Amino acid sequence: MTVGPLAFLPWDSAHFGMRIGRATTRQLDNEAWRKLEEACQELNLDCLYFLAAAADHVTIAALLESGFAFVDIRLTFEARVDEVPSVRKQEGLLFRAGSAYDLEALRPIAAGSYRRSRFYVDPRFSDERASLMYQIWLEKSLTAGFADHVVVAESSGRAVGFITIHLDKPSGEGNIGLVGVAEAARGKGCASGMLRHASQWLAARGRDCLNVVTQGSNVSAQRLYQRCGFVTRSVELWFHKWFD
Numbered sequence: 001m002t003v004g005p006l007a008f009l010p011w012d013s014a015h016f017g018m019r020i021g022r023a024t025t026r027q028l029d030n031e032a033w034r035k036l037e038e039a040c041q042e043l044n045l046d047c048l049y050f051l052a053a054a055a056d057h058v059t060i061a062a063l064l065e066s067g068f069a070f071v072d073i074r075l076t077f078e079a080r081v082d083e084v085p086s087v088r089k090q091e092g093l094l095f096r097a098g099s100a101y102d103l104e105a106l107r108p109i110a111a112g113s114y115r116r117s118r119f120y121v122d123p124r125f126s127d128e129r130a131s132l133m134y135q136i137w138l139e140k141s142l143t144a145g146f147a148d149h150v151v152v153a154e155s156s157g158r159a160v161g162f163i164t165i166h167l168d169k170p171s172g173e174g175n176i177g178l179v180g181v182a183e184a185a186r187g188k189g190c191a192s193g194m195l196r197h198a199s200q201w202l203a204a205r206g207r208d209c210l211n212v213v214t215q216g217s218n219v220s221a222q223r224l225y226q227r228c229g230f231v232t233r234s235v236e237l238w239f240h241k242w243f244d
Contacts, residue, residue: 004039005032006048015136016129018046026052028062037066040243047124047242054235068239072118073216077230081174081199081210084229090189095197098150100143102159106152106180109162110138113180116215118238137178138162147177151197153190160185163194165201174202176212179221195228 005025012020021043023036028050040048050068052059064070098106111131114120119130141147141164153161164177176198181190199210211233214221 005036006039008043015133016125019044020047021045022049027056028059030062033062033066045243047240050239052237054237063239068241070237071121071240072238074213074236074238075216076211076213076233077225078209078211078233079230081203081208084196084199086196090193092155093190093193094154095193096152096154098142098152098162102152103139103142105159106138106162107135109180109182110134116218122240124242149201151194153194155185161190161194163198165198172207173209173211174207191224192228
């Protein structure tokens with residue numbers, strides 16, 4: 001449901017047990033905030049998400065003046081699929097398509113891999129519900145077609161990592177949704193190997209560009225993507241506004 005400059009988010013609202021919306025506009029001044037606030041009141045929102053360009057100082061100043069809280073830096077990286085470097089065969093690692101049979105092993109990884117996201121930063125969201133959200137996202141990706149493909153890394157017969165891939169980008173592009181690696185498998189080339197397999201899967205389907213999002217505080221993820229040939233595409237800031 002869209003009302004003026006915002007969209008009501010039924011899934012987020014049901015999952016977190018509160019009425020949540022997201023601004024459809026990316027720019028804000030005092031007049032635009034008045035219209036947005038009226039739409040929030042009409043939908044009786046508890047929380048509003050707003051994503052602003054990091055260089056839009058007018059919008060950022062208006063958000064802070066209007067009582068929004070800054071919660072996250074959103075970095076988008078991109079790479080050409082043919083420039084993601086090949087990786088040497090890692091001893092003991094197998095890369096393959098994921099399936100529902102991997103859920104038992106991968107669910108705990110999904111629950112603990114995204115502690116830097118805005119849903120953990122904002123204390124008004126339950127950590128338990130945030131962890132469950134990512135587990136549901138993974139489950140739907142493996143079993144309900146939410147992702148177009150899931151690459152899994154396997155070690156000693158057990159799944160130890162995953163990457164979800166989506167083709168819902170403009171022609172020629174693919175998008176990575178979730179990246180997760182078990183703590184014991186980190187530093188062994190697991191993530192870079194999955195990225196390479198993701199790029200090969202996309203290339204076989206005529207895509208030449210791959211996008212991935214991470215948090216500004218997640219330096220290790222940024223370094224991973226930079227090593228694999230990704231460059232910064234955009235820098236944006238997430239804000240939350242609560243109505244009590």
